[in-house]
Amino acid sequence: MLSDIITPDLFAAAVRIATPLALAAIGGTICERSGIVNIALEGMMLVGAFAGVVGALATGSAWFGVLCAILAGALLALIHAFASINLRTDQVVSGTAINILALGLTGFFMEVIYGHPGTTDSAPRLMPVFNISGPTEGVLGTIWTWINGVFLSFTPIVYIAIFIAIFGQWALFHTRWGLRLRALGEHPRAADTVGISVVRGRYSAVLMSGALGGLAGANLTLEQVGSFTEDMTNGRGFIALAANIFGRWTPGGSYLASLLFGFADALQIKLQLFRDVIKIPSQFFLMLPYVLTVVVLAGVVGRAVAPAAVGKPYEKG
Amino acid sequence: MDARMRKFLALFVACALVASFAVGCSSTEDEPADTTTDEPMTEVRAAMVTDTGGLGDKSFNDLAYAGLQMAEQEYGTEIKALASNEIADYEPNIDQLASAGYDVIFTVGFLMTDTSMLKAPEYPDVAFGGIDQFFDAPPENLAGLLFKENEGAYLAGVLAGLATLDETLDDRINADNTIAFIGGMDIPPVEKFEVGFIAGARSVNPDVKVISLYAGSFDDQAKGKELALASIEQGADIVFAAAGQAGIGAVTACLEQGALFIGVDADQYETVDEAKPIILTSAIKRVDQAVFQVVGQVVEGTFTGGITEFGLAQDGVGLAPYHDFEDKISQDIKDAVDKASADVIDGTVTVPATRDAL
Numbered sequence: 001m002l003s004d005i006i007t008p009d010l011f012a013a014a015v016r017i018a019t020p021l022a023l024a025a026i027g028g029t030i031c032e033r034s035g036i037v038n039i040a041l042e043g044m045m046l047v048g049a050f051a052g053v054v055g056a057l058a059t060g061s062a063w064f065g066v067l068c069a070i071l072a073g074a075l076l077a078l079i080h081a082f083a084s085i086n087l088r089t090d091q092v093v094s095g096t097a098i099n100i101l102a103l104g105l106t107g108f109f110m111e112v113i114y115g116h117p118g119t120t121d122s123a124p125r126l127m128p129v130f131n132i133s134g135p136t137e138g139v140l141g142t143i144w145t146w147i148n149g150v151f152l153s154f155t156p157i158v159y160i161a162i163f164i165a166i167f168g169q170w171a172l173f174h175t176r177w178g179l180r181l182r183a184l185g186e187h188p189r190a191a192d193t194v195g196i197s198v199v200r201g202r203y204s205a206v207l208m209s210g211a212l213g214g215l216a217g218a219n220l221t222l223e224q225v226g227s228f229t230e231d232m233t234n235g236r237g238f239i240a241l242a243a244n245i246f247g248r249w250t251p252g253g254s255y256l257a258s259l260l261f262g263f264a265d266a267l268q269i270k271l272q273l274f275r276d277v278i279k280i281p282s283q284f285f286l287m288l289p290y291v292l293t294v295v296v297l298a299g300v301v302g303r304a305v306a307p308a309a310v311g312k313p314y315e316k317g
Numbered sequence: 318m319d320a321r322m323r324k325f326l327a328l329f330v331a332c333a334l335v336a337s338f339a340v341g342c343s344s345t346e347d348e349p350a351d352t353t354t355d356e357p358m359t360e361v362r363a364a365m366v367t368d369t370g371g372l373g374d375k376s377f378n379d380l381a382y383a384g385l386q387m388a389e390q391e392y393g394t395e396i397k398a399l400a401s402n403e404i405a406d407y408e409p410n411i412d413q414l415a416s417a418g419y420d421v422i423f424t425v426g427f428l429m430t431d432t433s434m435l436k437a438p439e440y441p442d443v444a445f446g447g448i449d450q451f452f453d454a455p456p457e458n459l460a461g462l463l464f465k466e467n468e469g470a471y472l473a474g475v476l477a478g479l480a481t482l483d484e485t486l487d488d489r490i491n492a493d494n495t496i497a498f499i500g501g502m503d504i505p506p507v508e509k510f511e512v513g514f515i516a517g518a519r520s521v522n523p524d525v526k527v528i529s530l531y532a533g534s535f536d537d538q539a540k541g542k543e544l545a546l547a548s549i550e551q552g553a554d555i556v557f558a559a560a561g562q563a564g565i566g567a568v569t570a571c572l573e574q575g576a577l578f579i580g581v582d583a584d585q586y587e588t589v590d591e592a593k594p595i596i597l598t599s600a601i602k603r604v605d606q607a608v609f610q611v612v613g614q615v616v617e618g619t620f621t622g623g624i625t626e627f628g629l630a631q632d633g634v635g636l637a638p639y640h641d642f643e644d645k646i647s648q649d650i651k652d653a654v655d656k657a658s659a660d661v662i663d664g665t666v667t668v669p670a671t672r673d674a675l
Contacts, residue, residue, distance in 0.1 A: 009550045013543055020539075103402060110373075117400065118373015119538075119562050122569075122591045225538040225569050226591075229562045230371055231402065234537040269547045272530045282503045282531035 001277075005270045008149025013269065015150075016224065018255070018262030019158045020045065020216040020233075024240035025247065025254035026161075026168055027212030033172065033249055034205030035185040035309045036084050039095035040076070042237025043102030044210050048073040048217025050106040053228040054113060056123035065123060066157070066218045073214020074207045076102060081206035085199055088313035099237070107230050122226040126155045155223040157215060161255070164212070168251030181205060185307030188314045198314050213237070239293070246297050248304050260296065264289035363388055363612045364397040364419040366410040368426030370535045370561045371400045377561065377582045377604060381425045381448060384608025391609070392616050407432040415440040421615045423448060423608055427504050433459060444620050446611045448604055449506045451624065461624045462607045466506055467513030468661050469600040469634030470557070471668045473579050474517020475657045476598060476636070477555045478525050479650045480577070486645055489575045489595070493552030497528040499544050499567050501535040501560035509670050510559035510581065510600065516669050521653060528553055535561030538569075545570030555579065555597065568592045584637035597646070599637040606633060630662045 024041040031038040051072030056065030076098060083094040110117055130152040134144035172178040180201060183191040188198045216236075221228050239261060240254075247253025268288045275282060363385055367378040385396040397419065399410040407429050414422050415436070421444040424433045433447040437459035445459045452461045477496045484490045498514050500507045515527045528551055530544040541563030545556050549570060556571055557579040558564035564581060568589060571578045578592055580599030585592055607627055614620040627633020636654065639646055660666040669675050 004551065007550060009546060013546065017539075017543065107371075107400075107402070116373045117371055118379070119565055220539055225542055225566045227538070227565065229536050229538050229565070230373070231369075231536050232538050232562075234534050234540070266543070266547075269530060269544055272544075273528055273547070273551060275529065282500075283533070286531065286533035 001274065004273060005267070007270075008146050010266050010270055011150045011263075012153050013266035014259060014263035015154065015158060016262070017265050018258040019161045020219045020236055021240045021243055021261060022165060022255040022258035023157075023161050023212050023216035023219065024237055025243040025258050026164055026251045027209035027216070028241055028244035029172075029247070029249050029251055029254050030168070030181065030205050030212070031209035032244065032310050033181050033185045033307055034202045035188055035307060035312065035314065036081070036202055036206050037091040037095065037311045038077075038080065038206065038209050039092055039238075039241060040080050040098035040102075041209070041213050041216075041240050042233055042235065043095075043099040044073040044076050044213025045217040045220070045237050045240075046102045046106055046231070046233045047076050048214030049221040049232060050109070050217070050228050051214070052218040052222045053120050053123045054109075056125075056222055057121065060124055062124045062126045062222050065222050066126070066215070069214040069218035069222070070211045071214070073212070073217065074210040077206050077210020077213070080210070081203050084206070084313065085202050088315065091311055091313075103231060106228070110228075110230065117230060119229045120227045123222065125226045126157065126223050128153055128155055129159060155219075157219040157223055160215070161219070165251050165255035172251060182307070185309055188309050192314075192316065198316070202314075216240070242293055242297065245304055245306075246293070249307060261289055261293055264292045359392045359394060359616050361392065361421065361612070361616050362395040362397075362419045363421045363423070363615070364399070364414045364417075365423040365425055365608070366407060366414065366429070367398060367400045368428050368535075369401055369403055370426075371402070372398055377602070378425055379588070380583055380602070380604040381423055381608050384605035385423075385612070387605060387609040388612035388616075392612065394612060394616070404428065408436065411436045415443050420444060421446065421612060421620075423611070424450070425604075426450075427506050444611075444615050446608065448607065451505075455622050455624075457622045459622045460611060460620070462611065463624060463626045464506070464602050464604075464607075464633050465626060465628035465668070465670075466509040466559075466600070466602060466634060467516070467668045467670045468629045469602060469636065470510040470513030470559070471517035471520075471661060471666075472629075472636045472654050472657055473557055473598065473600040474514040474519075474527075475521050475654050476517075476646075476650060477514070477557060477579060478518030478520070478522035479653055480597065480646065481525065481555055482522060483647065483650065486647070486650075487577060487642075489554055489577050491552060491554045493526075493554065494522065494524055495526045495528065495548075495552040496555045497530070497545070497548035497551075497553035497557070499541060499548070499556060499558040499560050499564065500529065500531045501563055502533060503531050505671075507531075507559050508672060510557075512670060512672055512675050513668050514557050514600075515675060517657065520657070520666075526552075532560050532563045534563055537563050538566035541566030542570045545576070546574065549574045549576050557581070557600070559600070565589060568595070571595050580637070586637065586640045593641065596640070597642050598639050601635055601637050603627065603633050603635075628661075629658060 048069035052065040052069035055068030083089045084091045135141045184201045243257035246257040268285045388394045423446040427449040430450040437445045450461045528548045532540045545567035555577045558567040559581040578595045585599045
């Protein structure tokens with residue numbers, strides 16, 4: 001039984017499931033560190049997922065699709081930036097509106113471009129980076145299956161996400177950019193007095209989070225499944241939001257939190273395999289990753305302190 | 318930016334957001350069939366409200382719409398479909414159609430059961446057809462249209478149970494005596510697919526291991542794919558997905574990992590292009606027939622409420638053609654499927670419908 005659960009694919013699935021969450025969560029981290037709440041990650045991911053497929057189907061190039069996804073996510077984020085920074089609207093309201101807008105826009109453009117709702121045709125996908133054939137027999141074969149499965153079986157954006165998490169972690173705490181970003185979220189007035197433009201800094205942070213949300217969407221459509229389905233993000237943006245908080249507003253923490261959720265979800269799938277042995281309704285298994293997130297969030301992590309100025313519009317003067 | 322400018326921009330953004338809400342409630346409307354030919358034969362107007370899977374699911378909701386289109390062709394009925402993006406859209410969509418004067422409204426899907434029961438008495442002049450919905454004591458204008466999904470899935474199970482043993486059928490068939498079922502949400506119609514599939518497979522192959530996994534969603538393709546990958550890793554070589562659009566993710570997994578696929582609701586050989594090389598058959602559910610028949614009853618004035626069940630005997634469920642596998646599937650297997658079908662129709666075999674009855 002245990003050997004059916006603990007397989008290379010359990011860990012590989014955890015990383016696959018974690019990737020879109022982590023990218024969006026890091027986007028959330030950057031955005032909230034600058035002082036802007038971003039609950040529109042879900043919408044940015046959805047729009048990115050859609051734009052990625054449109055770009056890839058139109059040109060036949062998956063990488064061009066990824067570019068489209070990033071731009072579309074950033075474009076949607078521009079609305080959020082404008083509403084929260086220039087108009088000083090409530091950031092939660094703006095984010096909610098953008099999530100609904102994203103659902104409507106993708107459905108609408110699906111009709112306009114493809115003439116039908118639901119699921120698009122399948123687009124060209126990004127294939128795994130490495131394709132190395134190793135030994136298949138004996139102990140060496142088993143070891144190779146594990147190494148290949150857990151470390152080498154992934155598509156490009158999965159590795160890009162890990163890089164972004166590590167690089168982002170370093171940049172946030174060891175570069176001038178990171179210091180300024182944190183200042184914007186903790187005490188924008190102080191940042192302003194020393195000559196850092198609050199508006200420009202926050203704009204770039206919100207756009208960056210949109211781009212990362214879009215990239216997360218591209219991972220879903222252009223790497224994982226190959227076609228777009230309306231509302232296919234299925235709440236991942238909100239889990240990403242939780243992962244950001246759980247990761248204490250750090251890129252590395254966001255990634256690890258997403259990985260924990262991804263692992264719980266992958267484990268849940270494996271446990272479902274034994275549904276006929278242990279007679280428990282499937283809903284119970286489906287609930288596990290979310291329960292785990294709540295438990296960890298409430299119990300293990302302890303008090304997570306948000307950036308002091310997050311959610312507060314900044315008025316110069 | 319001065320204050321007036323800002324107010325103007327705020328107004329503009331507000332309008333844009335309101336407009337986006339309107340886009341969110343997008344609807345699909347077809348042109349009347351042929352404006353150049355004869356007058357419509359009937360004044361009856363028929364409409365449907367989709368469940369959250371929405372139109373374009375290439376299975377369930379699309380089939381209901383196909384039924385409306387058949388009615389449009391046959392009777393010249395004016396038709397309309399409203400999509401529900403979330404469960405909260407069900408009621409306003411029904412209100413909108415009923416107040417627009419539609420004579421028959423189909424509410425598509427088990428999840429709309431309570432909504433149908435709530436709304437039918439509010440509009441006594443409108444006929445309601447609730448697909449996949451069971452009612453204890455429905456009002457006169459409400460018909461529950463149920464399918465014996467378990468009977469169609471039983472045949473799919475017989476096919477898969479025998480095919481997984483026949484390594485000459487296709488090089489994707491492995492030595493493991495394992496097949497898989499992937500469900501969307503764990504609700505009665507999907508459970509009937511699951512149970513029928515398992516019963517069918519065991520009837521011809523008592524030792525078969527049937528993995529059965531649920532996605533908890535009908536449109537999370539990535540989840541559907543992960544479920545299929547997990548079952549293929551366990552040795553499953555045939556995956557039967559009754560999971561709406563999440564099932565399309567399962568197709569991707571089967572293509573990547575080299576497994577065969579059985580579709581659901583519609584003949585997915587026709588609707589999911591990329592599945593063509595791996596799709597054995599589909600456990601079809603003739604929602605289109607049910608919708609078409611009920612519109613016919615309304616047109617002819619013979620509509621009565623109550624529960625109607627569509628099974629193998631009524632041609633309401635069954636298996637789609639084998640298409641590309643027509644020549645690969647051995648005659649023995651085909652005969653076994655035909656025999657199972659005959660047994661179910663003449664009552665020799667009763668297919669269980671719930672896990673407890675399995």
